[in-house]
Amino acid sequence: MGAMNELIDQTAVGRLVRVLAHAAPAVPWSHAEAAGASLADLGLRERTDHVSRGLLADLAAAGNPGDYSTAAHIFRRSLTDPDFTGWTIWPVTETAVALALDSTGSADFEDCLQLLAELTPRLTGEFAIRRLLAADLDRALAVVMTWTAHPDAHVRRLASEGTRPYLPWAVRVPGLIQRPEATIPILDALYRDPHEYVRRSVANHLNDLARHSPEAVVAVAAAWTAAPDANTPWVVRHGLRTLIKKAHPGALALQGFAPASLSVSPPRLDRDTVALPADLAFEFEISNTGAAPAKLAVDYIVHYMKANGSQAEKVFKLTALTLNPGETRTMSKRHAFRQMTTRVHHPGSHALELQINGIRYAQTQFLVEV
Template identity: 40%
Template sequence: MAEPLKAIYNEAFLTAFAERVRRQWAAFDADRFCESVLGDGWESLELKGRIRRIARSLGAALPAEYPAALAILEEIADECRGFPYLFFPEFVACYGLNDWDRSIRALERFTALSSAEFAVRPFIRRDPERMMAQMRKWAGHPDEHVRRLASEGCRPRLPWAEALPEFRRDPEPIIPILDRLKADPSAYVRKSVANNLNDISKDHPQRVLELAKMWYGRNERTDSVLRHGLRSLIRRAAHPEALALFGLSPDAGLSVEVETWDARPRELAIGGSVAVRYAVRHRGEEAAKLRLELAVDYPRAGGRSFRKLFKLAERTVEGGGRLAGERRHAFADLSTRRHLPGVHKLALLVNGREAAAVDVILSREGTEA
């Protein structure tokens, strides 16, 4: 079973980091810092809780004056790159809200070393107009990491992040940033723009469709952003306008006959995989563009479930034509998705409509069938 992501913050990591700080600032009490981090309740903390604990423990062990403490972190920042060092921008969010200019410069630097998407949100909540003006400036920054921050940091539904209910009610402050970045040369940035659009579409589908109609067909990069950004409207809602934008008719699914939809084995252990086989025939007379997707319903505690979709194929099929293939789907635990034993529904979607389904059963021990 995959180790949870939060496990990166172990005693060895913390000790090595504390020594790095102590080399920069001799008065740093490395033992006190580690004891504070690993104290009561540490084992029960999830990833974000651990990041916050480390940032707070740094605040207690570094100089009391924020500028002096931040300067120490800035001196060692180039040695602290990658996901584990998300507690650098978290430190800024915890202690720097009243030192705006210094904190903004620090976030701009730290985001290129790890990511500051979570840390900018308290600044947005504190002063939305001022912070969004800053993020519009960041949208024109030469560093792709900073440009991505401009989009990612203001996503209305950013996972694991502090909520921004004002942007769920009214996303208009976000639109100029997305407009500027919609054809960005960096795929890293464009993916964030698409995810932001997808967030907005869940509360304001018509606004996103308006933008899509204005932007589509002018730039290949933007078209790709829109295809990904409208995925919830296409997949979950089978929204006719969204489908039509990409040449997908919801009615085409009605003329499709499912010849094969199967998954083997039907019983397996968590960590295993199934082979999914599909074949459909288009019974209409005219050619139609078909998008086939695998929808997996993952059970959750309390009897709920979560559906995730995986693209199988997208192709124009002539009248009477056939579309078939096979893919493997893994049920391995990930840092972002843990599997529970039980029935998992695997459905075939044709242009957003469910056309067939089979169940597979996951167990902790597993029985291959």
């Protein structure tokens, strides 16, 4: 994530300081400037928090410790400057949320949500909103729901993306996991949004909900399928992708992947041993032995060796296709084996297995050398 860290660097923080100094010249902004000069070896999230602490210190030094309304006024004035944009908006949103949560002002919680909506076209407020959701989920969702009718697509996306149960890079909000039904009205309002940017967030949100509430997700997807627009099939398909990989019967049925009469050959590998880094090529045949066309979701499963000597499986999507009665199709794929931060490979016995419409077929063993 080294390159990502540089999204908030000294130059970006210097630009932010200049914008804020123009909006509020009485504030010294020296702590924020110093934070920008001391970002080395910090990750992106750490840089965000470091700069936010500098902003809070500067506001306090100007005689406004814990004053949300003053900070909100400064940030809103800064919105008139086109340079008030980019990844340094993230520490600005975190600063606003920190002050709002500490504020005794009865309306500051809702005003901070509104401020995030104003800031999100400059850079998404999806990370900062998490602390407001964690503090009072129902109070926050009441405001977020109004964003589903907002004229700006960035704000509508924030309604879906900011409330995802498993938003990448973001802190977890226990209430979103414990109450998966809480955000379904937001998704219902947005699944036919005219912008693909918003619809993709809705599909990813629905996929997040599938971790703990698969039956509810299938019910939502069925309701959308019954009242679709031209983009709904993609939204539903993308939202059900994990349940399809997990062979959930309801998800498979909703996508038309019914049980079929098939003959499937074991996967043939191009090598018995994979020495990292390398690609493993494989192929196999599928034949429709039934009397009706068969719509198929074709996946494959890699059984990885773990450090403790056991195996862990991961399902990968290969393709979707329809085979006519008597038709045979040869399928092929190359699967990469590379050491990555998200997947550490261990030497030993692995296996590759096929999964078609949720049914597993014969697997083929191979070795991995690291």
